[in-house]
Amino acid sequence: MTPEPFGARLRHAMDTRGPLCVGIDPHASLLSSWGLNDDVAGLERFTRTVVEALADRVAVLKPQSAFFERFGSRGVAVLEKAVEEARAAGALVLMDAKRGDIGSTMGAYAATYLDKDSPLFSDAVTVSPYLGFGSLRPALDAAEASGAGVFVLALTSNPEGAEVQRATSADGRSLAQLMLDHMAAENEGATPLGSVGAVVGATLGDTGADLSINGPLLAPGIGAQGATPADLPRVFGAAVRNVVPSVSRGVLRHGPDVSGLREAAGRFADEVRTAVPES
Numbered sequence: 001m002t003p004e005p006f007g008a009r010l011r012h013a014m015d016t017r018g019p020l021c022v023g024i025d026p027h028a029s030l031l032s033s034w035g036l037n038d039d040v041a042g043l044e045r046f047t048r049t050v051v052e053a054l055a056d057r058v059a060v061l062k063p064q065s066a067f068f069e070r071f072g073s074r075g076v077a078v079l080e081k082a083v084e085e086a087r088a089a090g091a092l093v094l095m096d097a098k099r100g101d102i103g104s105t106m107g108a109y110a111a112t113y114l115d116k117d118s119p120l121f122s123d124a125v126t127v128s129p130y131l132g133f134g135s136l137r138p139a140l141d142a143a144e145a146s147g148a149g150v151f152v153l154a155l156t157s158n159p160e161g162a163e164v165q166r167a168t169s170a171d172g173r174s175l176a177q178l179m180l181d182h183m184a185a186e187n188e189g190a191t192p193l194g195s196v197g198a199v200v201g202a203t204l205g206d207t208g209a210d211l212s213i214n215g216p217l218l219a220p221g222i223g224a225q226g227a228t229p230a231d232l233p234r235v236f237g238a239a240v241r242n243v244v245p246s247v248s249r250g251v252l253r254h255g256p257d258v259s260g261l262r263e264a265a266g267r268f269a270d271e272v273r274t275a276v277p278e279s
C-alpha cells in the first residue's frame, strides 16, 4: 500500500494541533539548569520529560541529533527511544541532522532516517543541499517511498549563512533561490502540501526570496535566537500558512516541570495563532 505522504500528514497535524514545532536540544547548560548531570542518565531523563510533556500536543518534535551523538552509542540509543515514543504519542518527528554528502553516501543517510526498518526512522529529516541539490536524490526518493519528508536548508537563521546562501549562482539567482526553485519543482502538483520542505530562519526579516515552494517552511530562530512569532508574516509573506515555527531553548528552559514545558509551548502556540490567524 502507498503510504500517506508526509506533506499530507503534516498539513493534518498543523490543522488539528497548530503548526508549532518544539526542538529537543539537550544542551549541557539545560541539563544543569534542570538539576541533571551532563551524562547519559541526565540526557535520558531530559528527553523523556520533553516527550512526555509535548508529544501528545504539538504537531512536530525536532530532536537535534548532535546533542545525542555527543554521548556516543548510548546517546543514540536515547534518541531512538525518543523517536519511537514521540511518534507513538502522535507527534511527527523531524530529525534535525542536517546531512549532506555525495549521492552514494547520501544513500546511507537516507537508509538511516528514511527507511521504515531503521531504528532512527523519522517522519522527516533535515538535509544540506550545498553539495548540489542533485546529491539529495537518494534522500528524496527514499522519503517518497516511505511517506516521509525532507527539509532542505535554504536560508538558515544564523548570520553566517548569508555568505553562502545569498551568493549569486551562474544564472543570476541566489544559491538559496536556486535551491528553493528545486524544491518547488519536487513539490509540483502535490496536494494539500508537498513533502519537500525548506528551512528558512525566522530571524531574517524580509528575505526577498520566492518561498512559494508548495511545501512546508520550517522556521527556526524563535526564542533564544531573538525572533518571535510576530515576525512570521514579514519573513514569509503569502507563504506564511505553510510555516512550521520552531523553538527549542525558548521552551526547554521552562523545564524540568512538565507543566512548565506545556505552558511555555502553549504560550508560543498562542502567539503564533495571533500572528498567523489563518494557521
Ligand SMILES: O=c1ccn([C@@H]2O[C@H](COP(=O)(O)O)[C@@H](O)[C@H]2O)c(=O)[nH]1
Binding pocket: 023, 025, 064, 096, 155, 156, 157, 158, 199, 200, 201, 220, 221, 222, 223, 224, 225, 246, 247, 248, 249, 250
Ligand atoms: O537555520 C537553522 C536551522 C536549524 N536550526 C536548529 O534549530 C534549533 C534552534 O534552537 P533554539 O534553541 O531555538 O535556538 C537548533 O537545534 C539549531 O541547530 C537553527 O537554529 N537554524
